[in-house]
Amino acid sequence: MERISLVQLFVFTTFFQIGTTIIFGFGSAAGRDAWIVTIISTSLGLAIIGLYLALMYFNPGLTLVEWFQSQLGKWLGTPIAWLYPMLSLYEMGRGLNDVKFLITSLIMVETPKMAIIITFVLILTYSQICGLEVLARVGEIILPIFLLMFIIIIFLVIGSGLLKVAQLQPVLENGWAPIWKVTFPLCASQGFAQTLEMAMIWPLVNATKKNIVKTTIMATLVSGTVVLITQLMLITGLSGFLYTSGNYPTYTLISKISIAEFIQHLDVFGILFFLISAFFKVSLHMFFSIRAIQLLTKTENNRKIIIIVTLLAIMLGHSVSLNFQQHIQVAFDIFPYNLWLPLLWVLPILLFFVTLIKKVVLKAKNT
Incomplete structure (x- = not known):
């Protein structure tokens, strides 16, 4: 069985939570108050992640899908558990659509979308064949580069004189x-409550549960800080119209960087920044779905499942969203209420109370 270290868990959690949130305007519907949305979202995320980690304590050595089977029994727990690989598959498809629309909108306009999807999926599939440990080692190398790129972007944006702090006013206008x-x-939910899927790899971490908790919380704080700084730059660096209505506000901001007419045209730099975070998030969605299906079907070898998921990924990458407008509408108006709310909030909270009640009853019987 593959094992990963605490550092690698930190890498995975950070990339998974940041994901594609930096591509689009996180909380941009709140306008100049999006930074407040980020702080509250991070706080709520820490609370629900704390509940997930409590469930890990209650179910030692078990993954997310096994929690439901253990606490609710085979007949009720198994059908509920199957909802989670389905969720991971769908989110993988949405992540592929993020990449598809990003690339074909900004840098490879005339390239067939299917060519983008197949190329990206083949890279994802290769990462799954290599295994979680290999992906984790790659992540250990890439994350410092990713964070360094982020810091460089901050200084370049500041150096370009793009930021106007007055754009933050008035606070709570509406x-x-x-x-x-x-x-x-x-x-x-976006990034933070999605961390529930990380429960698929918590049993694979070569560390104590206490250290897993510390590492996950630390990664969440880092991710929340990255998202918060990004939103503050977008609000102060772009006009209200560009921030709230632009498809890719972070890309727009990076494209405006110009220092002494020498350092400019950093568009590709920004695209690379986005693709790195998207790759790791979609890779983890793919791993979670494969691992969950493998456990639920009690299959020893996952190669056949990898092939099936690869084919599903190509299909979902092509068909989940017919166009960018539909993609965004589903992301904002449908997906959070119909999938994230019940699967990332309601069911885990109910499972927590069921588990807690069972623990209390069992303790009472023993005394």
């Missing part, structure tokens, strides 16, 4: 209502 509407369940 009150708290639009902030809460954007925060939950959309932003609190």
Whole structure:
């Protein structure tokens, strides 16, 4: 069985939570108050992640899909458990659509979308064949480069004189209502509550549960900080119209960087930054779905499952969203309420209370 270290867990968690949130305007529907949305979303994310980690304590050595079977029994727990690889598969398809629309909109306009999907999926499949440990070692190398790129972008944006702090005013111009509407369940789920899927690899971490908790919380704080800084730069660096209505506001901001007419045209630099985070997030979605299906079907060798998931990935990457407008509409208006809310919030909270009640009853019987 493959094992990963705490550092590698930190790498995976950070990349998974950042994911594609930096590609689009995180909480941009709240306008100049999006930074407040980020702080509240991170706080809610830490709370729900704490609940997931408590479930890990209650179910030692078991993965997400095994939690439901262990606590709810075979007949009720197994059908519920199957919802999670389905969720991972769908989110993998949405991640592929993020990459597809990003590349064909910004740098390879005339390239067939299917060619982009197949190329990206083949790279993902190769990473699955190599195994989780190999992907983790690659992540250990890439994350410092990724964070260094992020820091460089910050200094270049500041050096270009793009930031205008006055853009943050007035705070709460439209009150708290639009902030809460954007925060939950959309932003609190995107990246943060999605961390529930990381429970598929927690048993593979070569460390104590206490250290897994510390590492996961630390990674969440780092991810939240990266997203918060990104939003502050976007709000102060772009006009309100460009921030709230642009498809790729971070890309727009990076493309505006110009220092002494020498350092400029960093568009490709920005695209590379986005693709790195998207690759790791989609790779992990793919691994979670393969691992969950393998456990639920009690299959020893996962090669056949990898082939099936690869074919599904190509199909989903092509068919999940017919166009960018539909892709965004589903992401904002449908997906959070119909999938994230029940699967990332309601079911885990119910499972937590069921598990807690069972523990209390069992303890009472023993005394």
